[in-house]
Amino acid sequence: MNTYYDPADLGKFGNISQMQPELAEKFFDWYGAVFAEGALSQREKSLIALAVAHAVQCPYCIDAYTTDSLQKGASEQMMMEAVHVAAAIRGGASLVHGVQMMNKINDVTM
């Protein structure tokens, strides 16, 4: 393998249970429950997952939740808006630290 990421590995996610079955079982049960229809619809949860996938820049998650969002009836516009939400929070998270920088400037200067 000449790359760190192989699309086929997404389908092998379940194999993580081979080395620690009890914890994997707890994780997959919880994961399934998280994405079940609840106070949020399955479509809303899928779009949140898509946004988070972009924030954490996980190629597996982007593949999985692009497909899942389409299957749950999200439109292209909704999906791109979700990516913008992720990008805005990432960008904002950097920029808001500008206040910390300004505080420090004030602290170290006359």
Place this chain on the structure above:
Amino acid sequence: MALATTSLQRRGSDLSSAQYQRGLLQASSGAVSLPTFQETLDGHGIGLLSPLSTEILQVNLGKMCNQACKHCHVDAGPDRTEIMSAVTMQHCLDAIDKGSFRTVDLTGGAPEMNPDFRWFVDELVCRGVNVMVRCNLTIIVANPKYHDLPTYYAQRNVHVVSSLPFYDASFTDRQRGGGVFDDSIKALRMLNDVGYGRAESGLILDLVYNPIGALLPGPQASLETEFKRNLADKYGVVFNNLHCITNMPISRFLEYLVNAGKYDSYMQTLVNAFNPSATHGVMCRSTISVGYDGQLYDCDFNQMLEMPVLCGSAHISQLNVPELNARTIATDRHCFGCTAGAGSSCGGQLT
């Protein structure tokens, strides 16, 4: 309205041959070897598929259509001229008189383009069967002679079932052709105006969703909620039920899969998602499908692959219900489309 594509037949494609398509489906897949459908049924102890009833007669009135959708399993389009004759329609009426059919499901192509369509519908209505028409919506606005179809259907309480793959123009037009979404919304408003989709009218307007690519459909109930919310909020359009149908690896969707290099992975997806409980309600167990030439099939998909019913009386003029009820349903790998995930039939999700 711009066509999404032209027919495989017009383009002289190998895939316009049913025999070629069957060969492709039967060939062992490149990377991984797929089981046959029968092997999978046997593996789950289901055995051969047999009919439960002959309640629904699905009649294909022809391959002629004003649209040419990219995923069409009929390979229909404006360049197709094969349509059902009035003589064959009369054979269908005779079969209904002696058969056990309670519902007649009219499909195509665009069934309304058959010149004997209204005569046939009137004859069906006289016989008291439930009449269902698979109306592509855009036909209603395609030509002034079709503008009164909503009224015509309403007066006869015809159940209208219409394809709308998405609640926005982008995905709809990509699959069905430029301008199809806007025309579909116009037609839906005309249907709503005469009472279709409104609870108090009793006139049923169902929509059919199919995925916009090599994906399985999501849960029908949540997609229906999304469609209802978006169509009502943005366009003021209402409808009764959303039916989710899986794209079948036949004709133009098969062409897409092959050209996009997605054939193997899509077939693997269907096989992996095999759901034994979906085999109970598959439409072939309660439907007889009639081709434009009167040939009988287990379903519309077998019709397009030219796999007729496995019994002696295989033409509508020779309908023999006891013989049909005793037959074995013809299957092949395309059948994985109807048994994948929550299951799929012309009436939508099965489980």
